[in-house]
Amino acid sequence: MRTSRLRPGRWTPASIVVTIVLLAVSFLWLYPFLWPVFSAFKSSQEMYNAGFSLWPQQWTGENFGRAWSTASFSRYLINSVIYSVSSTALTVVAAALAGYALARYRFPGGRLLNILILGFLFMPTATSILPVFDLIDSIGLLNTIWGVILALTSGVGFSTLLFRGYFAAIPQELFDAAAIDGAGFLRTFRHIFPLTRPIIATTAILGFTSSWQEYFVPLIFTLGNPELRTVSVGLRAFTQQYSVDISGFAAAVTLSMIPIVLVFVFFQRYFVEGLAGAIKD
Template sequence: MKDRRMAGDTHYRALHAARVSLALAVMLLMAFPIYWLLVSSLKTGTEMRMAIPTFWPERFAWENYAEAFRVIPYARFFANTLIMAAGSILLQLNVALMAAYAFAKGRFWGRDLMFFLVLAALIVPEQITFVPTYVMMSKLGWLDTFWALIVPHGASAFGIFLLRQSFKSLNNDVLEAARVDGAGRFAILYRMLLPMAMPTVVTLGILIFISSWNSYFWPLIMTNTDDMRVLTVGIAMLRDSIAGNEAMYFNVIMASSVMAILPIIIIFTAMQKHIVAAMANSTFK
């Protein structure tokens, strides 16, 4: 019996060690590109062109970050991206809140069918609706404006689904009591449901921010002047402007990319517990 127990303990320790080793390998595989991006952004042009790559800078070339502001209007691109992300968050959250409230607590004919159609929008690629939306923006005279960057993404099927699932889990008795006290629909939504579903709302805001910040295809098509370019398009312009000499300026491109992803990393790291909690409550009901 003792030998069997010892064999079982040995097997458990070996299995645990294998799991830890696999987890570490996956973590290193995922983290290495970020590490290489950061390290490369601090290398000199000469070190970047070395035949044998170095895994640590010989000298920290902080001037690469200043160079990024010199070669392209980086501050302008950063401000445009921030405005686009803030506008998208404000518009998408309000649309999702009102739609989710209707689907979760409303009683009207065809509610479930309409919600199914909203979910069906999740499988439609953005490129499918690009042409009609582009024509619409052109007819409205919104090309190369923030309206074209923000308004077409004002409704998010995933956001409506996420908030609807959160609202479905809330007790209706509280809402009925509020109605008896004379509260209207907007008062119930913004004064009662919104605070109770705040973790999900915060999570959705973070996801909208990340999606807007990383958006490339839509801003590329909808803007045609430097005054309206965003970071993703601006960094691509930086790469294209030095076509043929990438090896000489890879450090500057890396520095630009580090500054672009830094806000996402900070926000996601600070708010990841809200994302986990919201996803745990988003099961289909």
């Protein structure tokens, strides 16, 4: 029986219809992301009159200057970069060490600990904000940069499970060779850790995105020091009691998306590989 094969580059009526439908769905999915980008180059009056139209009739860059200086968005952007980079680095280190211990060592209560970590993933942030707030306050880091960083680093459970799955998939021969050479826990970890580049990139993307978009935690831990606010909290500066600077808000949103896009572009080659390797076990 002859089997028909679709030649590469050959268009059929069915493939054309599928392509058109997928392009339409992709546009609908991308529209909320494209709207602030194009709206950032419109005047406020044009934004209210444009409806669903994306393309500006008259391009203007005044919104970016107003968002950067007038609303102190430059300070919020720098704060967000400091918080996100620092909390992401701490998350990677803590999750890697915890995942390595859970994957390569057997100890009483290890299985229960895995279940608890998985269960805590389904708990909303609001349920743990009070004990974290009390802990940060008790060590004297409330309304400080390090206090916000530590509060943003508290959610390492999912990253720990990713590292655990990836370390469990590494061949046992590598660990046996390190043990024969007399390597201990930290030395073996230092040699094996570079092999987890895909999962490091995956954790970095997820951690950076989560920290960058977090609103509740930075708001609570910077109430006494507004200069430490982040981008997500600083966006409220464009909302007044009786008016909204919608064009400045769109420009600020566009600026806030640039770091996330750059991080994903830089690490995306490892992202899928890291997720796939983490679930092999």
